[in-house]
Amino acid sequence: MHRTVTAVGQCLVSILSLTVVLSASGCKDTGSISEGPQVRLSSLSVSEPGLQPAFSSAITNYTLSVPSTVASVTVTATPENNSTNITIDGTPTRSFSVNLDLPPSSNDIAIVLTEQSGSQSSYIITVNRAAPLSGDNELSNLTVSSGSLTPGFSPGTLTYTVDVATGTSSLTITATLQDSNASLMINGQGISSGQSREISPLTPPGSDTLITILVRAPSGAEKTYRVTVKRPLPSSNAALSALTVSAGNLIPGFTADNTGPYELTVPASVDSLTVTATKSDANSVMSSLGSVIALSGVASGSVSSPLGLGTTTEIMITVRAQDGVTTKTYTIKVSRASR
Structure with a gap:
């Protein structure tokens, strides 16, 4: 619904309006100006950031994009006239939590304003809920430059040992992600999937060096692989x-x-x-x-x-x-x- 203002003048040259309706009778012109909803809100807010466009009482359609982890949105609406009745998603209230459909989904939330005279206006918020992020936090491969992993690598096995010679003072380890969108850290430092990292120096002979490989899925779920490098003391075998x-x-x-x-x-x-x-x-x-x-x-x-x-x-x-x-x-x- 909109209000209409009629302007009449001889050979009207220009009319400042959003919609214009012209009728000719001799040299008379007629213009129509849209002024937004008849029953208006004074404020509109949601519990998640990102409402687009920013609220204006003259704008009735909005969008809101939320991650898959957001299961509900609370909408709060205040009318310009305090006697105006409001329903949010069909419920008479000025603040209401609306449950969203399973992701990915799009939900239209209607805010309906009704005056005592019967006049009505509607504001619509379309909430777009993103698809769930991957929870894949496993490696597809893990290799070392010296010795071999025990047991042999398997994505679901998190703990390994590597036996190296006493004289081995460094070791290169390479980890490859199953999900290229996951992130990878070796001993606390970020690294790209499939990129080698040198661990140097190893701890002295007779001690162990622990290498940690942290995989963080796009969803934020984490998994840590551990590799213990065993470097023996020099042999005393002279036989x-x-x-x-x-x-x-x-x-x-x-x-x-x-x-x-x-x-x-x-x-x-x-x-x-x-x-x-x-x-x-x-x-x-x-x-x-x-x-x-x-x-x-x-x-x-x-x-x-x-x-x-x-x-x-x-x-x-x-x-x-x-x-x-x-x-x-x-x-x-x-x-x-x-x-």
């Missing part, structure tokens, strides 16, 4: 696992805990002997006759020694453990016959 000779037989037969001396007799025709030794721990260092014959990481090494006719030659092999302190020396006494 051999095998000891062989190119001629004859060791007496007694080789055992790892017996460092000798082992006895070996060869005929006069054998003028040199090669000894091959294998380390129990490849990270130890093995030397003989003043030279290193197997560096750390090399499992075995050999040494050759000339044998004097009718003499006894002593060949020693020393193993220094990874800890740099523990050593073992294995001794072989080789007797070469005189004739």
Whole structure:
């Protein structure tokens, strides 16, 4: 409903109005001006921010966008004339909480004003409730640059361990999101899905390094994955696992805990002997006759020694453990016959 103001003049040139109706009778012009609703509100507010456009008593249609988590909206309306009756969503009241349909949805809330004379006006608020945000807060993949995850990665498994070598001082970890709209943090720092992060330095040997991977879904739901990196103390293993000779037989037969001396007799025709030794721990260092014959990481090494006719030659092999302190020396006494 609107009020109409009629303007009459000779050859009316312009009429300031929202709607204009012209009729010609000679040189007479007629204009119609819309002044908004006949029964008006003096204020209109809602419990959620974002009412568009801002309230004006002359504007009767509004929109409000709310997230999926908002299940109801309270509308408060005040008429210009205190004697005016108001219904909100069909309920006689000036403030009413309206339940919204399940998201995504659009709800029209009608505010109807009725004067005692019977005149009515309506204001409409269209509430658009957004679709629910994803709650996916899982990883699709998780990898490390050293060692391997135990157990193997599964999106629903949150706790892992990784065993690395004593000498490993850093590690790179890569986490990939299932939902690209989720957010990711590794050890409290934001990072993009699929981007690698170096964890350096790892804590000293003999201690554990904890890595946390926090995934936050678009809905805000969080999940934390934990990876414990285990870095052992340097090994004190300085034993051999095998000891062989190119001629004859060791007496007694080789055992790892017996460092000798082992006895070996060869005929006069054998003028040199090669000894091959294998380390129990490849990270130890093995030397003989003043030279290193197997560096750390090399499992075995050999040494050759000339044998004097009718003499006894002593060949020693020393193993220094990874800890740099523990050593073992294995001794072989080789007797070469005189004739």
